[in-house]
Amino acid sequence: MSPLLEVRNLSVAYGAIEAVRDISFSVEEGQIVSLIGANGAGKTTTLRTISGLLRPTRGEVLFRGRPIHRQAAHEILASGIAHCPEGRRLFGRMTVEENLQLGAYVRNDTGIEADMQRVYELFPVLGERRQNKAGLFSGGEQQMLAIGRAMMSKPKLLMLDEPSMGLSPIMTQRIFDTIKELQADGTTILLVEQNALAALALSDRGYVIDLGSTTLEGPGLDLLADQRVRAAYLGEG
Numbered sequence: 133m134s135p136l137l138e139v140r141n142l143s144v145a146y147g148a149i150e151a152v153r154d155i156s157f158s159v160e161e162g163q164i165v166s167l168i169g170a171n172g173a174g175k176t177t178t179l180r181t182i183s184g185l186l187r188p189t190r191g192e193v194l195f196r197g198r199p200i201h202r203q204a205a206h207e208i209l210a211s212g213i214a215h216c217p218e219g220r221r222l223f224g225r226m227t228v229e230e231n232l233q234l235g236a237y238v239r240n241d242t243g244i245e246a247d248m249q250r251v252y253e254l255f256p257v258l259g260e261r262r263q264n265k266a267g268l269f270s271g272g273e274q275q276m277l278a279i280g281r282a283m284m285s286k287p288k289l290l291m292l293d294e295p296s297m298g299l300s301p302i303m304t305q306r307i308f309d310t311i312k313e314l315q316a317d318g319t320t321i322l323l324v325e326q327n328a329l330a331a332l333a334l335s336d337r338g339y340v341i342d343l344g345s346t347t348l349e350g351p352g353l354d355l356l357a358d359q360r361v362r363a364a365y366l367g368e369g
Contacts, residue, residue, distance in 0.1 A: 134197045136161040136320055137182070137213075137289055142201075144174075144181050151177045153344040153353070154191070159289065159337075160330055164311065166331040166352065168365060169341035175324040176218055178341070179291050182322075183209040183215035195289070216286035218294045218324075220278040224267025228258050229238035231266050231277055235284030244284070250317075251280035251345055260337045270321040272303035279310065283319070291316065291322045328365035332356040340364075 135158035144152040152174040159165045167175045180186045182193050184205035193201040200208050209215075214235075223231055232251060236244045252259030255276040261269075268275055273294055282290055292311070296304040306328055312319055325331035332338050335352035340361060348355060356359050362368040 136196070136199050137322065138194040138195060139178070140180065140194070142181065142193065142260065144177050144186055144188045145172050145189050150189075151344055152181070152188075155192075155341065155344070155346050157339045157346060159320060159322055160340055161288075161320055162315070162318070163336040164323060164334055164352075166323040166325055166335040166338045167341055168325065168331055168338060168355075168361075170364075171326075172346040173260070173341040176293055179192070179217075179293050179324055181217060182208075183213060183291065184214075186214065200284045206238065209285055212286075212288035213222070213286045213291065214282040215291045216278050216282040216293065216295065218297065220335070222266040222274055222277055225265055227271075228261050228277055229262045232258075232284050235281035236286075240287055243286070247284055247286060251283060254313060255280055255292050272299050274305070275299060275303075275307060276310075276354055279307070280317050283314070289320045289322060291324075293324045294326055296325060297325070300345050304330070304339055327357070328361070332361075 137159040139155060139157050142152055142155045143150060155178060169175055176209050179185065179303055181188055188201055192199050195213060214251055232248050255340055258280060266274060270280060298302060311334060315321055331357050332352040338355045339346050340348035340350045
């Protein structure tokens with residue numbers, strides 16, 4: 133059985149600068165998989181390419197066994213991949229409810245209201261303030277809304293780019309607890325995260341990206357115990 137997502141020998145360039153170089157990895161259905169690495173390693177570029185915002189110069193991306201790397205972003209979203217970007221990218225002048233409704237714009241089924249209620253169950257503060265404008269929320273609350281909006285497309289694969297960036301330790305833990313809940317609900321997660329310790333502890337599998345290439349891979353807890361990873365990303369000598 134093929135992986136849910138398979139990235140094969142992917143390279144991506146910004147003009148003459150190659151940001152991603154021959155990256156390969158896979159995500160099995162039901163897993164949490166993390167990509168870790170220093171700033172500028174190519175992690176965000178990889179997610180943007182999977183979601184159709186960038187075009188690869190070489191390689192391919194397969195979702196459910198079918199190539200998607202030449203599809204438009206809205207087609208990739210409709211196929212079952214949602215991307216929660218770094219920086220959240222909410223519509224600040226729109227309400228919580230309006231942002232969530234926009235997340236479901238590719239859908240025409242009858243389950244939208246039930247899925248919105250599920251978002252409110254995961255993040256009660258959003259339900260309590262559903263008529264408030266998103267721009268008035270704290271960073272942590274905005275991150276909750278960004279994840280909720282992505283979930284409204286009912287994705288098979290949810291890609292999260294730096295979900296803990298700028299958040300307090302308490303809010304960070306809430307976000308990671310929610311990621312585990314989403315996995316328990318049946319959503320597969322591809323996670324890019326600066327907090328290598330938390331990401332690897334959470335993940336079924338991890339990949340280390342350095343200078344645009346995959347350098348290490350393995351089960352999350354195995355990578356967490358690897359001295360090379362601990363020295364590079366956890367500050368241990």
